[in-house]
Amino acid sequence: MEVPFIKMHGLGNNYIYVDLFQNKLKEEEIPDIARGVSNVNTGIGSDGLILIQPSERADVAMRIFNRDGSEGNTCGNGLRCTAKYAYEQGYVSTEQFQIETKANVVDAEVKPDRGAVHRVTINMGKPYLRRSEIPMMGHDDPEVVAEPFQVNQGEWKVTAVSMGNPHAVFFVDAIENAPLKELGPVIEKDQRFPEGVNVEFVEAISKRELNFRVWERGSGITQACGTGACAAVVAAVLNDQADLDEDITVHLQGGDLTIRWSVDGAVWMTGDAETIAKGTYYYNQQQKVE
Numbered sequence: 001m002e003v004p005f006i007k008m009h010g011l012g013n014n015y016i017y018v019d020l021f022q023n024k025l026k027e028e029e030i031p032d033i034a035r036g037v038s039n040v041n042t043g044i045g046s047d048g049l050i051l052i053q054p055s056e057r058a059d060v061a062m063r064i065f066n067r068d069g070s071e072g073n074t075c076g077n078g079l080r081c082t083a084k085y086a087y088e089q090g091y092v093s094t095e096q097f098q099i100e101t102k103a104n105v106v107d108a109e110v111k112p113d114r115g116a117v118h119r120v121t122i123n124m125g126k127p128y129l130r131r132s133e134i135p136m137m138g139h140d141d142p143e144v145v146a147e148p149f150q151v152n153q154g155e156w157k158v159t160a161v162s163m164g165n166p167h168a169v170f171f172v173d174a175i176e177n178a179p180l181k182e183l184g185p186v187i188e189k190d191q192r193f194p195e196g197v198n199v200e201f202v203e204a205i206s207k208r209e210l211n212f213r214v215w216e217r218g219s220g221i222t223q224a225c226g227t228g229a230c231a232a233v234v235a236a237v238l239n240d241q242a243d244l245d246e247d248i249t250v251h252l253q254g255g256d257l258t259i260r261w262s263v264d265g266a267v268w269m270t271g272d273a274e275t276i277a278k279g280t281y282y283y284n285q286q287q288k289v290e
């Protein structure tokens with residue numbers, strides 16, 4: 001089967017996008033297609049698959065599938081790329097519009113330059129902080145902030161934030177010492193997070209600037225995670241490491257995002273969105289990718 005695709009990235013967090021305004025995919029084949037396109041040797045190579053499709057609740061909808069074929073609820077970098085694509089394709093006719101994800105409906109604003117969009121702001125909505133909303137095992141506290149967390153014989157402090165998807169944030173003194181490869185895969189699948197978790201290590205440089213590294217649920221190390229950067233800023237404010245209602249610069253491996261947790265509770269994210277390539281993926285369902 002031939003699947004027309006666009007490859008886009010937000011700060012190096014790259015996905016294969018399929019436009020379901022124009023094409024159809026069988027629901028049961030989507031996880032396999034996500035694993036297939038993501039494979040760098042036998043596919044295209046990506047952090048996963050994103051479907052852009054019509055919505056009944058918003059102007060456009062988006063679904064995100066990780067490298068391992070699991071479906072995420074939302075994706076910050078994917079939202080900026082979806083906004084760029086929807087505007088450039090003419091699926092929306094205004095610079096402000098709404099995008100539906102499995103998690104929620106968000107407001108997007110594109111900043112076009114002669115018809116092309118390279119920068120997008122998304123109102124990501126309010127973070128979920130109750131333990132049961134993350135979800136994380138234990139008594140249903142209103143917040144999980146700097147809670148002792150033992151892993152691999154080490155003692156850490158976790159702050160848990162859901163931006164529609166779950167994030168476990170750990171502060172480190174120096175980002176280059178973040179044990180991403182060692183602890184990322186272990187914490188991702190830790191039983192205390194019944195739906196798995198995205199794992200972030202964060203160094204607070206000042207109250208307006210954070211260094212950030214991520215191990216994503218279902219995809220492993222990626223160059224950037226938009227929802228993770230939002231969760232990092234929320235966690236930093238909760239730990240008195242960043243200011244509420246101020247623009248915070250988050251330095252990710254692939255570049256910078258500007259994030260603000262505003263007094264009304266909403267988290268705003270501004271950053272780049274770029275197209276890499278367009279083409280056709282030849283999906284062969286006889287060669288399932290595990």
Ligand SMILES: N[C@@H](CCC[C@H](N)C(=O)O)C(=O)O
Nearest residue numbers: 072075076077165225226227
């Ligand atoms: N890269 C993303 C998040 C993608 C989904 C995540 N791995 C999950 O399963 O929750 C982002 O930019 O937010």
